[in-house]
Amino acid sequence: MLKVENLSVEINGKEILKDFNLNININEIHAIMGPNGIGKSTICKVIMGDPNYKVTKGSIIFNAFDLLKLDITERARLGIFLVNQSPIEIPGVTNAEMLRIALSERTGKNISIFEFNQKMEEICKRLAIPISFIHRGINEGMSGGERKKNELLHLWMLEPKLIILDELDSGLDIDSLKIVCQNILEYQKNHDCSILIISHHTELLKSLNTEYIHILSQGKIIKTGDLSLAAKIEKEGFKGFSVTNNVSENQKNE
Amino acid sequence: MNKISMSDKILNINNENIELENDSKVIVNGKSKITVFNKYPNNLSLEVKDDSEVLIEDFRIIEEENTSIKLIMGKNSKLIYNHSFINKKEYNLNILTEYQSDNSIIKINVHGINNNGNTNIRIDGILGKNVGNELYESIRLINENNGKATIIPNILVDCKEVVANHAATIGKINENELNYLMSKGIEFKSARKLILNGFIINIFESTDLIIKIKEILNWR
Ligand SMILES: Nc1ncnc2c1ncn2[C@@H]1O[C@H](COP(=O)(O)OP(=O)(O)OP(=O)(O)O)[C@@H](O)[C@H]1O
Ligand SMILES: [Mg+2]
Numbered sequence: 001m002l003k004v005e006n007l008s009v010e011i012n013g014k015e016i017l018k019d020f021n022l023n024i025n026i027n028e029i030h031a032i033m034g035p036n037g038i039g040k041s042t043i044c045k046v047i048m049g050d051p052n053y054k055v056t057k058g059s060i061i062f063n064a065f066d067l068l069k070l071d072i073t074e075r076a077r078l079g080i081f082l083v084n085q086s087p088i089e090i091p092g093v094t095n096a097e098m099l100r101i102a103l104s105e106r107t108g109k110n111i112s113i114f115e116f117n118q119k120m121e122e123i124c125k126r127l128a129i130p131i132s133f134i135h136r137g138i139n140e141g142m143s144g145g146e147r148k149k150n151e152l153l154h155l156w157m158l159e160p161k162l163i164i165l166d167e168l169d170s171g172l173d174i175d176s177l178k179i180v181c182q183n184i185l186e187y188q189k190n191h192d193c194s195i196l197i198i199s200h201h202t203e204l205l206k207s208l209n210t211e212y213i214h215i216l217s218q219g220k221i222i223k224t225g226d227l228s229l230a231a232k233i234e235k236e237g238f239k240g241f242s243v244t245n246n247v248s249e250n251q252k253n254e
Numbered sequence: 255m256n257k258i259s260m261s262d263k264i265l266n267i268n269n270e271n272i273e274l275e276n277d278s279k280v281i282v283n284g285k286s287k288i289t290v291f292n293k294y295p296n297n298l299s300l301e302v303k304d305d306s307e308v309l310i311e312d313f314r315i316i317e318e319e320n321t322s323i324k325l326i327m328g329k330n331s332k333l334i335y336n337h338s339f340i341n342k343k344e345y346n347l348n349i350l351t352e353y354q355s356d357n358s359i360i361k362i363n364v365h366g367i368n369n370n371g372n373t374n375i376r377i378d379g380i381l382g383k384n385v386g387n388e389l390y391e392s393i394r395l396i397n398e399n400n401g402k403a404t405i406i407p408n409i410l411v412d413c414k415e416v417v418a419n420h421a422a423t424i425g426k427i428n429e430n431e432l433n434y435l436m437s438k439g440i441e442f443k444s445a446r447k448l449i450l451n452g453f454i455i456n457i458f459e460s461t462d463l464i465i466k467i468k469e470i471l472n473w474r
Contacts, residue, residue: 048437076439090431092452101448102438137452138434154438 001026001194002047002162007058008219009039009046016042018219020058024162024194031197031205033230034216035238040198041085043216044166047196048082049075062162077106079161083151083168085198089139095150096120096134099157123156126186128179144171152183159191166198181207202230215241274298282308290314291466296321304328304355309336311458313467316341316371322348327387329355335362336457340471341371341401349377357386363457364393367450368401379409381416388417395424396453 002024009017016039024030032040046053047060049072060067067075090098099120104111120134127149139147148171155163163184169177185208188195199205205213206227213229214221215238223229223241232240265272269284275293282302290312296319302308306328316339325333339345351360366373379389395403405422427449435445451471455464 050433071442072433072436073439073441076437082437088430088434090434090449090452092454092456093435093448098435098438098440098448101444102440105441105444106439137456158438 001028001063002196003059003061004043004047005059005061007046007060008056009042010054010056011042011052015056016053016219017046020220022214022221024196026192026194027188028212029188029195029197029208029210030212030214031199031210031230032214032216032221033198033200033233038216039219040216041166044082044084044164044196044198047075047162047164048072048080076158076160079159079193080164081155081158081160081162082164083148083155083166085166085170086144087139087147087151089137089142089147091137091140093138094135095138095153098138099154102158119157120153123153126156127152127183128176129153145173145176148172148180149176152180156183156187161191161193162196163187163193164196164198167200168197169199169201169204177204178207184208200234202227202234205230217241282306287311287460289460289463291463292470294319294321298322299324299326300333301326302328302331302333302358305330307332309334309459311460311463312337313454313458313463314339315470316343316345318344320346323350325349325351325360327351327353327355327358327360329357331358333358333360335360336459337363338365338454338457340367340369340454341373342369343371345371345373347373347375349375351377351379351389353381353384353387353389356384359388359390361390362392364395365453365457366393366395366403367454368395368397368403370399371401373401373403374406375404376406377408377420379407379418379420381409381411381413381418383412385413385415389419390417391420391422393422394453395422396427396450397424398427398450 004020004022007017007020034040042053046055055068062078065078100111100116121131124131124133129149133150139150142150148168172180197205197208197210210227213225213227215223265278265280267280267282267286269286271287273289274295276295277297278295279299283306285307288308288310292314327333373395375393377391381387381389393405397403403424407420409418409420411418427446431449432445435448436442455467458464
């Protein structure tokens, strides 16, 4: 489904990813772990198509489409969906307004308001968020945890095929985390989709039944394992893996 | 709501909701609300009497306007002025706030889009020796196409026991917001439109006004 090959990425002249490879098949759940500032969010944003990141080498193929030739909108319409580490707010633009436009542009059809509202209300219940969220400004004045749930409201409506969750657990209390994980699992059960998770926490990776754990260092994946690898990292840190933060520093050492 | 359109007359309002269309001098008593919807009361003087409260919601599409707004506060009074505009050519806006006594609050929120337009805002706050007054000014301008803007704030304070706050930003449409909306599968053009609309209506409290504005907005 997603194939990232020899990808090198820069931001403001600084190389963050170098010959990065990642393969995700349909219905698989992968996670990337690594210390702060190593480039985990960078991977997420590059797959989504954030123009601030410069791809200097390599390719990203998604269901036979060359993503590097497509803009953000086109990638989203292929089914890529990113929940950012800290989702921003768009004052004055409501969830309903945004989702109606997103859906009608995608399908080229007018959306039935009745069905749309009904579906939104069902999802709000499922996510345990007030129905008033439907007509609230996107993430406007919402707490960190509420924002994550609000993003899942978008997810249910837009029905993506590749879900990228950048530190989903940040800002969520234990009960909310449970609801959010249940929602994701339920979504995954009913849709053919794959998930890429960024997290520092084994518990979250466990509750989402993560199959593959990758460790990111020096701009690429240096080790892949199962949940036991995540547990080991949570206990011992990244020390045993010679994880280096800086790509160029590493080049000097080589 | 009463539609008011008269010149050089003093208008006394008392716990009322009015819509202003022309130059006016208004005296506010009680708790009142004033709306301006795409009309041009370019010389507006407003006196808020002791213990009174007023909310002004003012939306305009500007071709070429020189506008002067004077806000005079009595004791224990409160005023909120929410103003948004789209400027296509030239807009010179002067806002003067004056506190005649103590313990009053003014909040001024301005959101403007310079769509090829040039906007100059001068905003003066005279707090003087009076105590317990508060002044909050927040001005945000977005330049689109060849838009330009200047903001000149001036606050005169002669006393320690006051709060005076001025925040101003002039910039382009936020790229992160555009990218965010596009990441939901929305086209660039529609994303831009949503953000600009949101920016314009976001400062208003009145849903009626918001609906009216949305009906006439059309971006190029
Ligand atoms: N706009 C930018 N300008 C300059 N450097 C940037 C920019 N964005 C990110 N970086 C740098 O890129 C590196 C990777 O950042 P990234 O956000 O991908 O890290 P991360 O692994 O997600 O970290 P965390 O665990 O703290 O979320 C960091 O060193 C960061 O400072
Ligand atoms: Mg990150």
